[in-house]
Amino acid sequence: MKTHLTEPQGKIKDPIIVCEDVHKWFDDFHVLKGITTSFEKGEKAVICGPSGSGKSTFIRTLNRLEEHQRGKIIVDGVELSDDLRNINLIRQEVGMVFQQFNLFPHLSNLENITLGPIRVRKMTKSEAEEIALSLLERVDIADQAYKFPAEISGGQQQRVAIARALAMEPKIMLFDEPTSALDPEMITEVLDVMRELARSGMTMLVVTHEMGFAREVADRILFFDEGAIVEDAAPADFFDNPQHERTKLFISQTLQH
Amino acid sequence: MEDRELTQEIKPPVHTKSPARWLKDNLFNTWYNVLLSCLVLVVLFFAFKTLLTWAFTEATWGVIPANLQLFGVGAYPREQIWRVWSVIYIFCLLVGLSAGIWGALTLRFALVLGGVWFIGALSPFELSTRGWFLGAVAITAGSLLLGRGRTNLRPWILGAWLLSFPLIMTVLRGFGENGVLTSNWGGLLLTLILAVVGIVVSFPLGVFLALCRQSDLPAIRWISTAYIEAVRGVPLITILFMGNILVPIFMPGLDINQVLRMMLGITFFSAAYMAENVRGGLQGIPRGQHEAAQAIGLNYVQTMLFIVLPQALRSVIPAIVGQFIALFKDTSLVAIIGLIDLLGVARSVIANPDWFGLQAEVYLFAAIIYFIFSYSMSYGSQEIETALGVGNT
């Protein structure tokens, strides 16, 4: 099942995220049913699966936006527990990009990006602005720095959101359906930024239904169903030689359109 | 060249309406609107005619200037009046500096304030009073010029505003026998002090209570909810009575004066309402805002301070200012325990045989004073809303 483990040198050398038997309930509803997996430094993993299968919940447990109730999650050597200091440490190492962008509407795009570096990393305003401007350059919207989020397009907002996460200089980036709320013509511009980020060596976990992106960028695709990892394989194996019926069905459905 | 012509930007069309056109479109567009408009005009005409005739022919306005000092400061002793002026000067200094530094709405406020002092200086008061007024003009204008462009002073001025609070109280009270007992504070001075203290203290208290009511810790949530509901279930007048009677009974060692007791009553009362207003704003902030703030590593306090509260408070400015205005007018209830605020002065003036039968003049004057302050707050809130409108979705 875990194809990457059986590959010649596929032994996990340097895991940056380790999950052991992670369970999560919303009240009585069992959302995550024992997730055991790990991610290497620099690895790009795409997570897909039907709606309600727990994809979002899973990646949100990795920076403790959701609490897990059983099992163990270790991120960059720190175990996630109730200890607030650990949580804040890990959140500084883990950037997150949301489906709905979640930019701060009362701050300019530049201030959205500098807030974290100034308040959490304790940088000076000018240092933070320098970094923010170079990040805006990197995501190709330097000219929008002094506008407010409501004044730019969805694709641009999502790129500001990516820049905001990158400004904290995270070791890991989590993406929760970053292009699902975007019009088709804007999807490409966001995916391009993510491709560039992938080339730079960032560890990335991406929940997405963009199968083209998955095939091209991912080292590994995890297929979730009903709160469990059903299939975990390299893209070639995943698309051309899926092991499970559910996966086959899902692939045939998603590739139809 | 031709391309340029085609893509040339043009200004949006501007529609200006002549007053006649506006009247026709808005008041006389249908037959029933014509009827309604005429009816309203007739009623307005007679109402104003009666009021204006009374105001200019029958009313005895002499009662107002004769008692102006009473309206202003109540029983505050004459020989100590320099204390009040010192407080006004401190206020002018801070307003002037703020206006110079921030400009915009503060600048307009400073200009109006300076204008009021200037009118005072030109009015036929005693010479010494006009001198005090002139001083206020000078200080407002001088500090305005002094503050211009000194944006680096911003944090200092904010600090100075906070410190001015105890300073103003101390100056007004003085020390021991040589000072002015708070029981002698009165008139508009007392009304303003009660209102300002109530507003400035109940606001942060209300925000704090609102945050507590949303806390994850049940004990904190329950205490805050119980407090808010208890206070909201009781009329202010009861709280003021209880403050006056119960505090001395249950805390006999604690010798706090009546003015302070009223301040506490008003503040605790207003804080409960403030908390509910703020809670309304907090509920309007989507979960995603909290999550995005947490995801970049902000802790709870930072998330509230930089992300949630600025948005939540902005959305409830009208409700909060409405609460401030209500508080300002409710200060008149302190009369029930014998404090003589603006309304109390009005009543005592009417009770004076010299001014017998002049209720209408005196109450109208008091109403106008209340209105001026209330409307200023309302106006200010609208301006602040507009100013903060940028980037608001």
Ligand SMILES: Nc1ncnc2c1ncn2[C@@H]1O[C@H](COP(=O)(O)OP(=O)(O)OP(=O)(O)O)[C@@H](O)[C@H]1O
């Ligand atoms: N805060 C919550 N309280 C209760 N149930 C929740 C909560 N969040 C999610 N759920 C439920 O948990 C299940 C998994 O949700 P999750 O958002 O992780 O799914 P998903 O795989 O990301 O789906 P989608 O593709 O629609 O985003 C769903 O059935 C959802 O209704």
Ligand SMILES: [Mg+2]
């Ligand atoms: Mg989801």
